[in-house]
Every structure is written in C-alpha cells, then in structure tokens.
Amino acid sequence: MQRGEQRDEVEMLSLMLLIRRFEERASQQYQAQKVGGFCHLYIGQEAVVAGAVAAVRDDDYVITAYRDHAHALARGTSANACMAELFGKETGCSRGLGGSMHFFDRKNHMYGGHAIVAAHVPLAVGMAFAIKYRGEDRVTLCFFGDGAINQGAFHEALNLAALYKLPIIFICENNLFAMGTSVKRSTSLKQIVDRAEGYDIPGEVVDGMNFREVREKIAEVADSIRKEPHPAFLEARTYRYRGHSMSDPASYRTKEELEKYRLDDPITRLRAQLTREEKLTNEQFDQLDKQAKETVLAAVKFAGESPQPPLERLYDYTYADGAKP
Amino acid sequence: MREITYRQALNEALAEELERDPNVFLMGEEVAEYQGAYKVSQGLLQRFGPRRIIDTPISENGFAGLGVGAAMVGLRPIIEFMTFSFSLVAFDQVVNNAPNMFTMSGGQFNIPITFRGPNGPAHQLGATHSHATENFYASVPGLKVCAPATPRDAKGLLKTAVRDNNPVLVLEAELLYSSKGMVEPPDEELLIPLGKADVKREGSDVSIICYAQTVPLALKVAAQLEEEDISAEIVDLRSIKPLDEKAIFDSVTKTHRAVIVEQDHPFCGVGAEVCYRIQKNIFDALDAPIMRVSQEDVPMPYNERLEKAVLPNPDKLIAAVKQVCYA
Ligand SMILES: Cc1ncc(C[n+]2csc(CCOP(=O)(O)OP(=O)(O)O)c2C)c(N)n1
Numbered sequence: 001m002q003r004g005e006q007r008d009e010v011e012m013l014s015l016m017l018l019i020r021r022f023e024e025r026a027s028q029q030y031q032a033q034k035v036g037g038f039c040h041l042y043i044g045q046e047a048v049v050a051g052a053v054a055a056v057r058d059d060d061y062v063i064t065a066y067r068d069h070a071h072a073l074a075r076g077t078s079a080n081a082c083m084a085e086l087f088g089k090e091t092g093c094s095r096g097l098g099g100s101m102h103f104f105d106r107k108n109h110m111y112g113g114h115a116i117v118a119a120h121v122p123l124a125v126g127m128a129f130a131i132k133y134r135g136e137d138r139v140t141l142c143f144f145g146d147g148a149i150n151q152g153a154f155h156e157a158l159n160l161a162a163l164y165k166l167p168i169i170f171i172c173e174n175n176l177f178a179m180g181t182s183v184k185r186s187t188s189l190k191q192i193v194d195r196a197e198g199y200d201i202p203g204e205v206v207d208g209m210n211f212r213e214v215r216e217k218i219a220e221v222a223d224s225i226r227k228e229p230h231p232a233f234l235e236a237r238t239y240r241y242r243g244h245s246m247s248d249p250a251s252y253r254t255k256e257e258l259e260k261y262r263l264d265d266p267i268t269r270l271r272a273q274l275t276r277e278e279k280l281t282n283e284q285f286d287q288l289d290k291q292a293k294e295t296v297l298a299a300v301k302f303a304g305e306s307p308q309p310p311l312e313r314l315y316d317y318t319y320a321d322g323a324k325p
Numbered sequence: 326m327r328e329i330t331y332r333q334a335l336n337e338a339l340a341e342e343l344e345r346d347p348n349v350f351l352m353g354e355e356v357a358e359y360q361g362a363y364k365v366s367q368g369l370l371q372r373f374g375p376r377r378i379i380d381t382p383i384s385e386n387g388f389a390g391l392g393v394g395a396a397m398v399g400l401r402p403i404i405e406f407m408t409f410s411f412s413l414v415a416f417d418q419v420v421n422n423a424p425n426m427f428t429m430s431g432g433q434f435n436i437p438i439t440f441r442g443p444n445g446p447a448h449q450l451g452a453t454h455s456h457a458t459e460n461f462y463a464s465v466p467g468l469k470v471c472a473p474a475t476p477r478d479a480k481g482l483l484k485t486a487v488r489d490n491n492p493v494l495v496l497e498a499e500l501l502y503s504s505k506g507m508v509e510p511p512d513e514e515l516l517i518p519l520g521k522a523d524v525k526r527e528g529s530d531v532s533i534i535c536y537a538q539t540v541p542l543a544l545k546v547a548a549q550l551e552e553e554d555i556s557a558e559i560v561d562l563r564s565i566k567p568l569d570e571k572a573i574f575d576s577v578t579k580t581h582r583a584v585i586v587e588q589d590h591p592f593c594g595v596g597a598e599v600c601y602r603i604q605k606n607i608f609d610a611l612d613a614p615i616m617r618v619s620q621e622d623v624p625m626p627y628n629e630r631l632e633k634a635v636l637p638n639p640d641k642l643i644a645a646v647k648q649v650c651y652a
Pocket residue numbers: 067115116117144145146147148175177178179244
C-alpha cells in the first residue's frame with residue numbers, strides 16, 4: 001500500500017470534490033423532481049470515506065447505510081451510474097431498483113446502501129466471517145451513523161465480530177445527529193467509541209474532517225487486521241452541512257454551529273495542506289474542481305437520457321432463478 | 326429404502342450438503358457442542374469441525390444477518406433457528422434483508438441462504454413458543470417456504486433448499502421429529518423440488534389439502550372417513566411458496582370438493598390463498614364452498630384442554646369434510 005504519496009492525495013482531493021459536486025447536483029435534481037423518495041447528502045463528511053478507501057485495497061469490502069452516494073463514488077462507481085440510480089434508470093448502479101438509499105456495485109466491492117438503521121452491521125460481520133472462512137486477507141469496512149449504535153443489531157454484530165475475531169473495521173460516522181436527535185439525547189455514553197470497549201474491541205477517535213488522519217488510522221488498523229484477523233472500531237467525528245434528508249431544514253441546530261464546522265471544511269483543509277507543501281497550485285485545484293463539475297453535469301445528462309427499467313422485467317429480479325410463484 | 330426418523334433425515338441432508346460443498350456451513354444456537362436443541366445436528370461438529378458447525382450466542386438478529394452477509398459474498402449458510410418462534414427476533418433480516426437484496430441491487434446480489442428449524446405449535450409451550458410462521462413468510466416476495474411432513478420430504482427438500490440460489494425457509498415440524506418413514510439409502514441422491522405437492526393418498530370424493538403437521542392428521546381422518554364411504558384424497562403441499570397450483574387444481578377437478586387444513590391462524594392464513602386460487606381458476610369444478618380448518622384466532626393458551634381446542638383436530642376436519650360432502 002502506498003501511503004501519503006502526492007498523486008494519491010491529489011486524486012483523493014478530486015474524489016472529495018466529485019462527491020461534493022455530485023451531492024450538490026443531486027440536491028438540485030431532487031428539487032427539479034428528477035429524483036424521488038428519500039435522498040440523504042454527504043456534504044461535509046467527505047474526508048471520512050475518502051480517507052478510508054485511500055487506506056485499503058480495491059478488493060476490500062465496503063458496506064454502509066443509506067447516506068451512500070459517496071461510498072459508491074469512492075469505490076469507483078461512475079458518477080453516471082450513481083446519478084442514473086437517483087433518476088431510477090436502467091443504467092443506474094442498481095438498475096433503478098434501489099434508489100438513493102440502495103446503491104450496490106458488486107464489481108467495485110460496494111455492498112450497499114442499506115436503509116434500515118443498523119441492519120447492515122450484521123451483514124458486514126457476515127462478509128468478514130466469509131473472509132476468515134476462506135482464509136483471505138481482506139478487510140471489511142462497515143460504515144454507519146451515530147444513530148445506529150443504540151440498535152440491537154449493532155450490539156449483536158459487535159459481539160459476534162469480537163467473539164469470532166473477524167476482520168472488520170466498524171466506522172461510526174458521528175455527525176452529531178440522527179435526524180434531529182443529537183448524540184447527547186440518544187446515547188448514554190460520554191463518547192461513542194466507548195461502545196467498543198464493552199465488546200473488547202479496540203477503539204479510537206479520529207478527526208473525520210481530516211483526510212490524512214482518517215487515512216493513517218485506517219491504514220494502521222487494516223495492516224494489523226491483515227496480519228491477524230480482529231475487529232476494530234473507529235469513531236470519526238464529522239458534520240453534515242445539509243439537513244438529514246432533502247425535507248429537513250435542520251432547525252434543531254444553530255447557524256453558529258454549522259459555520260464553525262464549515263470553517264473546518266475537509267476539502268479546504270486538504271487543499272491547504274497540499275498547497276502549503278507545494279504539491280498543488282491554485283490553478284490545479286480550480287482545474288480539478290472544474291473537472292468534477294463537468295463529470296457531474298455529464299452524469300445528469302446521461303441519467304436524463306437513459307431508459308427506464310422495462311416494465312416487462314418487473315418480475316425478473318425477485319428470485320435468482322426467475323421463479324414466479 | 327430404509328426406515329429412518331424425520332430428525333435423522335434432516336441430519337443426513339445437512340451432512341450430505343456439507344460434504345458436497347465447502348461453502349456450506351451450519352450456524353445457530355446450540356448446533357455444535359450441544360448437538361442441536363432437537364438433535365438435528367447430532368454428530369456434525371465431530372465430523373465437520375468448528376469452522377463449519379458454529380455455535381452462536383443468543384443473537385438471532387445478529388447471526389441471521391451474518392448469514393445474509395456471508396451469502397452476499399458467496400458462502401451458502403444454513404442458519405438454524407432453535408424454533409421459528411425465535412426467528413421473529415430476526416424478522417428484519419429474514420424479511421427486509423434476505424429477500425430484498427436481489428431486487429434492490431438490480432440483480433447483483435442473490436442470497437443463497439437456508440433458514441431452518443422447527444415451526445408450528447408443539448405441546449403446551451404457550452403463546453410465545455407456538456408460532457406457525459408459514460403465512461407471514463410466504464407473503465414476502467423473494468422468499469421460498471417449504472414445510473415437509475415426512476422424513477423423505479424433509480431430506481429431499483432441505484437438500485434442495487441448500488442448493489437453491491434464493492433465501493429458502495425450511496419449516497420443520499417439531500412434533501414430527503421422531504416420526505418414521507421410508508427414505509432412499511444415503512448413496513442415492515434425493516432431491517425434492519420446491520413448488521411440487523405430493524398426493525399422499527388417492528381419493529375421489531373430497532380433496533384435503535394439508536402440509537407439515539396437518540398431513541398425519543389428514544391421513545388419519547381419511548382412514549376414518551373410508552369407513553363411512555367417503556373417499557378423501559390427501560394433497561400434501563410440501564412447499565407453501567412456490568405453491569403447486571396444478572396439483573391442487575388437478576385434485577379438486579377430480580373430487581369437486583376441497584377442505585384445507587392448516588396449522589396457522591385463519592386470518593390471512595395459507596388456506597385463504599389456496600382457497601382464492603381454487604375459486605378463481607376452477608370455480609366450475611366446485612360442487613360445494615371450500616372449507617378451512619386452522620388454529621382458532623387466539624394466542625396459544627398453555628392449558629392443555631384449551632390448546633387442543635385451538636388446534637385443528639380430527640373432529641373439526643371430519644365436520645368440515647362432511648359439510649362439503651353434504652353428508
Ligand atoms: C430501524 C429504523 N428506524 C428508523 C429509521 C428512520 N431513520 C432513518 S435515518 C435515521 C437517523 C439515523 O442517523 P445516523 O445513524 O446518525 O445517520 P446519519 O443520518 O447521521 O448519517 C432514522 C431515525 C430507519 N431508517 N430505520
């Protein structure tokens with residue numbers, strides 16, 4: 001694994017820009033009613049997923065909750081396939097059958113996109129079980145929100161992972177809120193990472209607004225897991241700039257709080273680090289941003305022009321053998 | 326053929342599938358060291374080792390989900406519920422994750438998992454431990470559900486379930502674990518397809534449609550009816566979903582009368598679906614309204630006399646048959 005190389009970091013910066021611009025367009029297209037259902041944006045949290053994927057191999061397993069656009073993009077799913085999924089089109093990463101909350105991409109080892117809070121945490125443990133069962137040295141990255149840590153499924157999954165010593169990193173994206181409920185109002189702990197202690201799982205807190213810190217920590221943990229499988233827990237402290245979903249004005253928090261985090265923006269931070277180290281010029285940054293915007297705009301066009309999933313195939317994706325009972 | 330118990334038949338099916346495919350593993354509470362709460366997995370730990378026969382803590386939601394996740398990346402888990410009454414704690418995994426994944430991923434992730442264990446009322450276990458879950462699960466698109474009544478069907482259906490590329494529930498009949506029946510010897514591959522009913526007894530006056538624990542009941546009643554010159558045909562559904570419409574229609578077209586005896590509750594029960602399909606497709610074949618015998622629509626009482634009153638029994642079934650035969 002290559003750590004801290006310039007090319008990687010600039011690439012990762014452009015991934016973060018792609019995520020940001022994708023989400024902005026998704027929001028706009030939602031307002032234009034091109035996107036249906038629930039839609040949850042990742043803006044503000046980009047350093048978490050970017051840092052995590054930068055630290056692991058392409059064949060490691062990634063699974064997350066419903067705030068999942070970024071995770072698919074980070075895994076290498078094209079902006080076209082992501083936007084088309086939002087539009088419910090046949091060319092979407094889940095053929096238009098999953099929607100915003102259910103992005104899947106087997107080829108890129110993106111295992112969803114899961115919309116029942118914490119229900120995917122046991123799935124992640126099962127994926128890690130399969131890794132160990134086969135004697136592989138992969139790692140499963142399981143992302144979830146601060147809201148997931150009070151669900152039974154989460155607790156059962158952590159216990160199983162610890163009991164069977166499975167190769168999995170539980171990554172809690174603590175953005176301080178589950179919808180309108182702050183962590184203070186949902187969780188009896190001083191800090192979320194202490195949940196891991198109850199299962200004898202090593203846990204650490206990272207600054208989720210800092211790409212480098214996330215990457216370093218995940219790389220270190222992944223290395224240790226590949227040597228000898230075990231679970232690990234990371235609480236990444238981050239913030240979502242937008243409401244919980246498109247319909248949420250986020251009136252449960254103050255403008256000042258939001259501003260405080262915006263000043264700590266993960267993209268601005270990495271950009272500043274790279275600029276200071278003379279690894280990136282302003283012109284190069286502008287160029288990356290322009291590219292991201294163009295990619296996303298092209299994705300909107302692609303999604304708009306893509307066909308609907310055919311009605312005749314309605315029953316084709318219920319049973320793997322096409323059974324119609 | 327030789328005579329073995331329903332329990333042995335299931336045990337053979339598990340052993341043969343574990344032997345055949347290294348991706349198959351068995352996981353559940355007390356399946357390994359304890360040798361199975363109902364001894365269905367007896368000897369499997371000794372034969373296949375702890376990597377493939379795995380004891381879990383009491384965490385149905387957790388290990389059912391673990392199975393679904395393992396299936397997403399190519400393993401073929403067999404998840405044992407100590408009883409399907411406890412599967413309700415894992416309802417989200419069985420109903421929301423296993424059957425939805427294939428659709429939600431646009432066909433990228435099928436889930437080849439088997440959920441198995443005893444289902445349906447046993448003796449005086451009270452309301453929490455007596456659930457017949459077949460109608461809940463059969464109502465979910467993406468799941469397949471079977472409920473074998475004989476050792477031969479149990480073995481053949483479980484083996485088929487393990488090889489199926491979809492989530493399949495094998496609802497075993499707790500009261501039948503010790504029942505015996507003729508089964509092919511182990512060196513003869515026995516696979517019984519899902520979605521195929523079996524006529525367990527031929528008859529000409531009335532079709533009694535049944536499954537799982539109601540099959541021996543129906544057979545017993547048929548023998549009694551014979552003495553009163555009523556010839557009952559016993560159609561064992563074996564699979565609830567897919568449902569073998571053809572076998573049902575063939576039988577009812579011949580007898581012109583149908584009674585469904587089911588082990589679940591009447592409201593939205595399996596019989597309601599069977600009944601609907603018969604009247605919709607072969608209405609003209611019917612000489613009498615279809616009757617259903619099911620549990621009474623109450624949580625299961627512990628009291629023995631009341632429990633008996635809740636369950637289908639020979640008297641209720643005979644009365645229903647006589648009603649459709651105008652006898
Ligand atoms: C079992 C379940 N209960 C409730 C919901 C509704 N719901 C969707 S998201 C959410 C908040 C989750 O917050 P968190 O886990 O912190 O993730 P974030 O939205 O902050 O990314 C709730 C309550 C759900 N999807 N699933």
